[in-house]
Amino acid sequence: MRFKKIIRTPGILFIIILILIIGSFISPHFLTLSNFSKILYQSAILLLIASGMTLVITLGEIDLSPGAVLSLSSMITALAMEKGSSVFLSIIVGLATGLICGVINALFIVKAKVPAFITTFGMMSMAKGVSLGLKDGATVRGLNENFTNTIGGNIGPIPVVVLISIFCFIILFVLLAHGKLGPYLFAIGTDKEAAEYSGINVQLYNALPFVITGLLAGVAGILFTARLNLGHPTGGIGYEFEAIAAVVVGGNPLEGGRSNMVDTLLGVFALSILKNSLTMLGYPIWWQMAISGLVLIFALLVPNILKYKLIRIRLGDKQ
Amino acid sequence: MVKDKGLVHLRKQNVKIIGLFKAGRFIFPLLLLIILAILQPSFLTMSNFVNILRQSSILFILAAGQTLVILTEGIDLSIGSIIGFTACMAGSLVINDGNNVIGIFLAIILGMLIGLINGYIISHIRVPAFVTTYGMQILIRGLTIAFMKGDVFWGFNDSFRFIGAGSIGAIPMPIIIGVLVLIIFYFLLNYSTFGQSIYYLGNNRNATKVSGFKIRKIETIVYAISGLVASIGGLLYLSRLNSAEASLGTGFEMDAIAAVVLGGTSFFGAEGKIENAIIGSITITLLKNAMNLLGISSYWQPFIIGLLIVVIIANERAFEKLRNLILVRERVN
Numbered sequence: 001m002r003f004k005k006i007i008r009t010p011g012i013l014f015i016i017i018l019i020l021i022i023g024s025f026i027s028p029h030f031l032t033l034s035n036f037s038k039i040l041y042q043s044a045i046l047l048l049i050a051s052g053m054t055l056v057i058t059l060g061e062i063d064l065s066p067g068a069v070l071s072l073s074s075m076i077t078a079l080a081m082e083k084g085s086s087v088f089l090s091i092i093v094g095l096a097t098g099l100i101c102g103v104i105n106a107l108f109i110v111k112a113k114v115p116a117f118i119t120t121f122g123m124m125s126m127a128k129g130v131s132l133g134l135k136d137g138a139t140v141r142g143l144n145e146n147f148t149n150t151i152g153g154n155i156g157p158i159p160v161v162v163l164i165s166i167f168c169f170i171i172l173f174v175l176l177a178h179g180k181l182g183p184y185l186f187a188i189g190t191d192k193e194a195a196e197y198s199g200i201n202v203q204l205y206n207a208l209p210f211v212i213t214g215l216l217a218g219v220a221g222i223l224f225t226a227r228l229n230l231g232h233p234t235g236g237i238g239y240e241f242e243a244i245a246a247v248v249v250g251g252n253p254l255e256g257g258r259s260n261m262v263d264t265l266l267g268v269f270a271l272s273i274l275k276n277s278l279t280m281l282g283y284p285i286w287w288q289m290a291i292s293g294l295v296l297i298f299a300l301l302v303p304n305i306l307k308y309k310l311i312r313i314r315l316g317d318k319q
Numbered sequence: 320m321v322k323d324k325g326l327v328h329l330r331k332q333n334v335k336i337i338g339l340f341k342a343g344r345f346i347f348p349l350l351l352l353i354i355l356a357i358l359q360p361s362f363l364t365m366s367n368f369v370n371i372l373r374q375s376s377i378l379f380i381l382a383a384g385q386t387l388v389i390l391t392e393g394i395d396l397s398i399g400s401i402i403g404f405t406a407c408m409a410g411s412l413v414i415n416d417g418n419n420v421i422g423i424f425l426a427i428i429l430g431m432l433i434g435l436i437n438g439y440i441i442s443h444i445r446v447p448a449f450v451t452t453y454g455m456q457i458l459i460r461g462l463t464i465a466f467m468k469g470d471v472f473w474g475f476n477d478s479f480r481f482i483g484a485g486s487i488g489a490i491p492m493p494i495i496i497g498v499l500v501l502i503i504f505y506f507l508l509n510y511s512t513f514g515q516s517i518y519y520l521g522n523n524r525n526a527t528k529v530s531g532f533k534i535r536k537i538e539t540i541v542y543a544i545s546g547l548v549a550s551i552g553g554l555l556y557l558s559r560l561n562s563a564e565a566s567l568g569t570g571f572e573m574d575a576i577a578a579v580v581l582g583g584t585s586f587f588g589a590e591g592k593i594e595n596a597i598i599g600s601i602t603i604t605l606l607k608n609a610m611n612l613l614g615i616s617s618y619w620q621p622f623i624i625g626l627l628i629v630v631i632i633a634n635e636r637a638f639e640k641l642r643n644l645i646l647v648r649e650r651v652n
Contacts, residue, residue: 062449112633113640115586121577122629129622137618241396241453254447286465293458300446308444 012250012266015299016273023277030280037157043272044165045070045227047265048220050243051172052213054264057247058176058185059209060256061116065105066217066243068127070236073097073221075131078140078231087147094225095218101127102214106207116210124240131233140231151226161223168216173261185209189256246271249299270299347631348598351605358612369491375597375604376497377552377559381571382578382596383504384548387541389579390508392521392588393448395545397437398575400459402553402568405430407463409554410472410563419479426550433459434546438539448542456572464565473562483558493555500548504593517541521588578603581628583635 023030049066056063077094081087101123108119151160176182184205187195196202217236225231250267252259274295278288355362381398388395405426412422433455440451485492508514516537519527528534552571557563582599584591606627610620 108629108633113636114629114633117586118580118632119629121573121580122625122632125577125621125625125628127625129619129625132618133616133622136616245450245453248447248450254449284465286461286463289461289464290458291461293454293456293461296454296457297440297446297451300450301440301444304444304446 012263012270012299014302015249015295016266016270019270019273019277023273023280026277027280030277035276037159037162039269039272039276040162041159042276043268044159044161045220045224046239046242046246046272047268048165048168048216048223049213049239050246050264050268051169051261052209052216053240053243053247054252054259054261055172055176055181055185055209056116056213057244057252057254058189058256058259059116059206060189060254061109061209062244062254063105063116063120063210063213064240065101065120065123065127066213066220067236067239067241068124068131069098069101069214069217070221070224070239071233072101072127072131073218074225074235075134075140075231075233077222077225078143079134081144081147082140082142082231087144087150090144090147091222094222095215098214098216098218098221099211100214101217102211105214106210109210110203110207120210128234128237135233137233139233141229143225143229143231148226148229151223152229161227164219164223168219169261169265172212176259176261181205181208186257186259189258242271245296249296251303345598347627348602348605351602351609355605355609355612358609369489369494371601371604371608372494372497373491374608375600376493377555378574378578378600378603379497379597380500380548380552380555381575382582382600383500383593384545385572385575385579386582386584386591386593386596387504387508387517388448388545389576389584389586390517390521390588390591391538391541392524393441393538393541394452394576395434395437395542396449396452396572397433397455397459398545398549399568399571399573400456400463401430401433401546401549402556402571403565404433404459404463404466405550406553406557406567407467407472407563407565410475410557411466413475413479414472417476419476422479423482423554426554427547430550430553431543431547434543434549435539437546438542441542442535442538460565460569467563467565469565471562471564475558475561480558480561483555484561493559496551496555500551501593501597508593513537513540518589521590574603577624577628581631 020031029035049070052066053063073094076097077090080090080093085093105116105119105123108114108122109116151164153160155163176185184195184200187198187200188202188205192202192206220239221236224235228235246267247259247264248254248267249270250260250263250265252263252267271292274292275288278291283291361367381402384398385395408429409422409426412425413419416422437448437452437455440446441448482492482496487495506514508517516527516532516534519530519532520534520537524534553568557567560567578599579591579596580586580599581602582591582595582597584595584599603624606624607620610623615623
């Protein structure tokens with residue numbers, strides 16, 4: 001019985017605790033408030049994309065486009081500002097970019113029945129092409145100071161970037177846990193046909209996660225621009241994989257049908273403190289890469305081995 | 320019920336015509352060929368065709384391994400890093416020791432080993448393929464950077480350069496190796512129990528297991544083959560490029576996946592052939608050639624490739640839907 005209880009707690013918690021213990025031994029600055037606010041600051045954008053991705057993964061699908069859409073939104077926001085439009089208008093334009101990309105994804109997936117992987121793969125390529133092509137691969141500098149000061153700044157001790165990202169996360173958390181959206185997505189992720197027969201508007205609820213992810217990528221693009229104080233055409237590349245990894249490492253199954261926003265939060269947190277502690281260790285980038293890869297695999301490997309052991313124990317009981 | 324034979328006949332013809340339109344993946348490369356021929360009359364020469372085949376054969380070799388993986392409803396994101404790692408290892412051996420055979424041998428063994436590890440984790444411990452191979456991608460790239468420490472190996476000896484840049488008679492080596500890979504994979508997929516079991520595995524995992532196939536073994540071997548083939552492709556690429564650096568092969572997995580998908584292999588497993596990978600890789604190569612000829616900036620090129628992937632597949636799905644509709648109506652009648 002005790003063995004079962006241990007397995008039911010998400011495996012990621014063990015990894016987080018392990019990293020915390022090792023980190024606190026390594027550096028006295030690791031377990032400090034200032035370091036944790038830094039970690040929060042660094043993980044804000046990943047959290048945004050990962051929370052959208054959670055919805056998509058609940059459907060049993062994958063969205064490869066948010067990283068490139070982030071860059072596109074960043075470029076378009078910065079370009080709008082460079083052309084002299086107001087801060088408010090530029091933000092709206094950036095959000096609209098993300099939203100439009102999400103809607104296009106959703107239309108292709110729901111109406112044209114193109115597999116989500118291929119649609120979002122194409123969208124990734126397209127968004128990358130446009131954001132590179134807009135300024136021939138150059139970054140956009142000279143942004144409005146009001147913009148970087150408000151969104152890149154702090155409210156009290158907490159950065160605005162973190163506030164926005166946590167705000168979006170909470171909205172999605174409430175939607176998934178307390179609204180219709182959660183059960184409907186679970187139903188579609190488990191069995192699309194059965195969901196359709198039970199009267200769920202499958203097309204709508206299949207499209208929504210992609211639209212939301214697109215919009216969140218737009219938000220992330222704006223935050224990214226404010227943080228770096230420039231529009232970057234390739235800055236977001238790789239975020240999509242990191243987000244998928246965070247969602248899955250947190251314990252949400254990639255096959256869909258079940259998901260939990262808190263798990264995603266844990267996954268994002270784990271990846272971020274891992275990165276932070278590796279940087280604190282002063283390891284060169286290649287060891288950081290190698291260790292992150294290993295941890296990614298082991299985060300799922302260990303719980304799976306334990307699960308198999310549990311099944312074997314159960315079978316043994318029966319015999 | 321009296322059947323209207325004429326009508327049925329007509330409808331069956333419709334199905335055939337629609338089937339033809341559905342094959343956008345054949346029509347599109349042809350269209351590209353025509354555009355290229357109009358733009359550059361010298362394009363329609365034998366040497367140019369050989370050149371395009373040479374360029375697409377490395378992509379095909381990578382896509383062939385990816386096809387097997389995708390047929391089992393998996394994905395291998397690590398091949399780009401496997402290419403980098405094995406090519407750098409082989410490069411260092413060839414440059415430092417001048418020993419081609421050991422270098423090539425080591426690269427292939429290493430590629431297969433990494434694939435085996437992928438396969439073992441995916442099939443035996445049931446970690447999702449996406450996460451395993453993504454983790455492996457980061458891990459191996461990190462090791463490659465650590466191994467190279469910013470060095471660049473270049474200027475390989477002639478016999479090593481022969482495998483990627485040389486030719487036997489008029490046929491370049493990459494094409495020969497590509498054709499060899501094609502033949503082996505063709506017989507593997509169509510005429511062996513192993514190949515059939517790959518399709519079964521992609522179709523229904525549990526049913527395959529219950530039928531007595533060793534699904535774990537099959538899946539492990541599939542990923543090992545993908546790694547092995549990737550290292551072969553990497554060696555060819557290295558030999559043609561004549562220089563090895565730590566970032567070699569970055570993003571190749573995406574090109575390979577694009578080639579497989581453009582060829583029409585289904586992402587949900589069990590549907591597709593090795594021939595599809597040829598069409599896909601030739602299409603991508605032709606497309607890149609055409610865009611360069613048209614003077615489209617390399618920054619805009621991903622946009623066009625992405626757009627075409629989505630449009631071609633959407634078009635195919637639309638015709639598929641139409642065909643199914645007609646077939647269903649026929650059955651009702």
